[in-house]
Amino acid sequence: LTDLLFDAARLNLIEHYEQQLHFFESTVYGSEWEWAPFTVLLASVLNGLGEGANAFFYHFSYWGHVASMLIFVNLLIHTKQFHEMTALPNVFFGSLDYPHSIPPLADLEDESAWEEGRIGVSKLEHLTWKQGLDLFSCTECGRCHDVCPTFVTDKPLTLKRFNQSLLKHLRNEESTLFRTGSTAEDKTLVGEIIRPETLWACTTCRACEEVCPVSIEHVPRILGLRQNQTMMEEAYPPEMASTFKGLERNFNPWGIGFDQRADWAEGLNIPLMADTKSETEGQPPEIDVLMWVGCAGSFDSRNQKIARATATLYQKAGVKFAILGSEEKCTGDLARRSGNEMLFQMLAGENVETLNNYKIKKIVTACPHCLNSIKNEYPQLGGEYEVFHHSQFIAKLVDEGRLPVSSNLKDTITYHDPCYLGRYNKEYEAPRNLLKHAAGEPMREMKRHGSESFCCGAGGARMWMEETIGSRINENRTEEAIQTGASTVATGCPFCMTMISDGIAAKGKTESMQAKDVAELVLEAVEAV
Structure with a gap:
C-alpha cells in the first residue's frame, strides 16, 4: 500500500x-x-x-x-516464516563436493570433553553454526516425508518434525544461548526432545537431503546425536552390543575368527599382500590394484560368491591384484554410523597403517560402504588412496577390451541403486553401462531410481538392528522391483544384496526372481562369449 x-x-x-x-x-x-x-x-x-x-x-x-x-x-525473525531470510544463505553455505563437510575427528584423548559431555551432540550448543542455520531454514514443505524410507514404512522418524522439535527447543533457549553460549535448561536432546526410537530409525540414505529445497543436512546431525548416545550414555539398540564385540575382537560384525577372512578365496590362487611384499623384498608391490574384500565378501556365504566372481573377472582381464587376507579389518563404517567413534578410529587407524606400510595407492572394492569410508573418511587419518567401486573398475576393463562381454543373457534385469554408491559418491552410470553390455534386452528401471532411488533399509548400521516398527523397508523396495516384471534384481552392494534377497523370499518370489551382483552378471556374459 x-x-x-x-x-x-x-x-x-x-x-x-x-x-x-x-x-x-x-x-x-x-x-x-x-x-x-x-x-x-x-x-x-x-x-x-x-x-x-x-x-x-x-x-x-x-x-x-x-x-x-x-x-x-x-x-x-520470531515467526515460522524466518526461513524466507535464512534459506538463501543456507543454500549458499551448503557442502559443495562430498555430500557433507567432513567434521574434525573427535579428540577422544581430551579428558575435558568426556567430563563435559562434549563427545557428539547432546545439547544445542554442541551443534555447529550450519546445523543451527539448518533448523531455522526448514520451510516445512514435507518433501522429506515423501522420500524417507522410514516415514513411508510407518517408522517414527520424520525429518520435518525432527527439525521442528529442535527448533522449538532452540526458540525457548535462544536468548540464554546467544547471551551465555549454553542453554539454561539441563535438557538432553535425545530422550526429552527427540525420542530414541526416532533417532535410531534413520538409514542415513540421504534421500531427504537430495530433495530438500534449502540444502538442509540432516545426516551429520543425526550421527552426532548417535555418537553422544553411544559414547557418553552407552544407550544404543541392544542388538548392537554383540556387533561391537565382534568388531572389537575379530574386526568384523559377525565376530567370526579373523584368521578365516581369506577362506573365500581358496582355490583361486589370489596372492596375499604379505606374500607379495616378501617377494619384492620390502619394495612397493608390483600390483595394479588392491582388492578390498570387505566383511560381507569375506564371511557371508552369499557375498563370498560375489567376491569370487569379482576376482575371477580380474584374473580373466589379466589384472595384477592381491588381497590383505587376515590383515584386512572392517573399515569401521557401521561403527561410525552407529556412533561408536572410538571403535571407528581404532579400526580405520589400523587399516591405514597396514595400507601405508604396503605403499598401496589404488584400491577397488565391491562394497559402497567400504568405498565411502576409505575414499572420503580415511584421509583424515593419513590414508590417501585412489578408490574405485568394482563396477567402475570392471567397466574400465570392458572399455579397454580386456573383458569381452556378449549381450546374450536371458535375464530381464532391473537395477537397484545403493545409496552409498549413488547419493554419496555420485556413481549411477557404471553399473548400468555394464548391464547394458551384458543384457539381451533393455533394462527395466524401477519408478524410483538414480538419485531418487529408494533405500534397501540396511544403511546407517540398520543392517545389524531389528526392524520391529511399521512395515519392512526392504519389502517395500522389493515390491517395486517385482512391479517391473524383471526376473533379476541387480545391485552393487553386499548389504543391498542381503536385503533384496530377503525381500524376494518374504514376497514368495524365489521361483521367479533372483538378486545378483553386477559382477556376477558380467561374469556370466563373459563366459558366454
Missing part, C-alpha cells in the same frame, strides 16, 4: 507540478505509467488535493514503507 501511494504521489509531482523526480521511460516500452494502471487510478484521486498534499504523501509513504519493512523484518 505504501509503495502504491508513493508511486501515485510521485506521478502527480512529475506530471502536474513539474518536479524533477526520477521515473522510468523507454523508447521501446514507453513510460512506467503506461503499465501501472492502479498507480494512475490512485494518482487521479490524489491530484485534486494539491501539490502540498502530494508532496506529503510522497515523503510519508517513502519513510512509511521503510519503517514497515524494518518492523516486518524484526517480527519475521
Whole structure:
C-alpha cells in the first residue's frame, strides 16, 4: 500500500507540478505509467488535493514503507516464516563436493570433553553454526516425508518434525544461548526432545537431503546425536552390543575368527599382500590394484560368491591384484554410523597403517560402504588412496577390451541403486553401462531410481538392528522391483544384496526372481562369449 501511494504521489509531482523526480521511460516500452494502471487510478484521486498534499504523501509513504519493512523484518525473525531470510544463505553455505563437510575427528584423548559431555551432540550448543542455520531454514514443505524410507514404512522418524522439535527447543533457549553460549535448561536432546526410537530409525540414505529445497543436512546431525548416545550414555539398540564385540575382537560384525577372512578365496590362487611384499623384498608391490574384500565378501556365504566372481573377472582381464587376507579389518563404517567413534578410529587407524606400510595407492572394492569410508573418511587419518567401486573398475576393463562381454543373457534385469554408491559418491552410470553390455534386452528401471532411488533399509548400521516398527523397508523396495516384471534384481552392494534377497523370499518370489551382483552378471556374459 505504501509503495502504491508513493508511486501515485510521485506521478502527480512529475506530471502536474513539474518536479524533477526520477521515473522510468523507454523508447521501446514507453513510460512506467503506461503499465501501472492502479498507480494512475490512485494518482487521479490524489491530484485534486494539491501539490502540498502530494508532496506529503510522497515523503510519508517513502519513510512509511521503510519503517514497515524494518518492523516486518524484526517480527519475521520470531515467526515460522524466518526461513524466507535464512534459506538463501543456507543454500549458499551448503557442502559443495562430498555430500557433507567432513567434521574434525573427535579428540577422544581430551579428558575435558568426556567430563563435559562434549563427545557428539547432546545439547544445542554442541551443534555447529550450519546445523543451527539448518533448523531455522526448514520451510516445512514435507518433501522429506515423501522420500524417507522410514516415514513411508510407518517408522517414527520424520525429518520435518525432527527439525521442528529442535527448533522449538532452540526458540525457548535462544536468548540464554546467544547471551551465555549454553542453554539454561539441563535438557538432553535425545530422550526429552527427540525420542530414541526416532533417532535410531534413520538409514542415513540421504534421500531427504537430495530433495530438500534449502540444502538442509540432516545426516551429520543425526550421527552426532548417535555418537553422544553411544559414547557418553552407552544407550544404543541392544542388538548392537554383540556387533561391537565382534568388531572389537575379530574386526568384523559377525565376530567370526579373523584368521578365516581369506577362506573365500581358496582355490583361486589370489596372492596375499604379505606374500607379495616378501617377494619384492620390502619394495612397493608390483600390483595394479588392491582388492578390498570387505566383511560381507569375506564371511557371508552369499557375498563370498560375489567376491569370487569379482576376482575371477580380474584374473580373466589379466589384472595384477592381491588381497590383505587376515590383515584386512572392517573399515569401521557401521561403527561410525552407529556412533561408536572410538571403535571407528581404532579400526580405520589400523587399516591405514597396514595400507601405508604396503605403499598401496589404488584400491577397488565391491562394497559402497567400504568405498565411502576409505575414499572420503580415511584421509583424515593419513590414508590417501585412489578408490574405485568394482563396477567402475570392471567397466574400465570392458572399455579397454580386456573383458569381452556378449549381450546374450536371458535375464530381464532391473537395477537397484545403493545409496552409498549413488547419493554419496555420485556413481549411477557404471553399473548400468555394464548391464547394458551384458543384457539381451533393455533394462527395466524401477519408478524410483538414480538419485531418487529408494533405500534397501540396511544403511546407517540398520543392517545389524531389528526392524520391529511399521512395515519392512526392504519389502517395500522389493515390491517395486517385482512391479517391473524383471526376473533379476541387480545391485552393487553386499548389504543391498542381503536385503533384496530377503525381500524376494518374504514376497514368495524365489521361483521367479533372483538378486545378483553386477559382477556376477558380467561374469556370466563373459563366459558366454
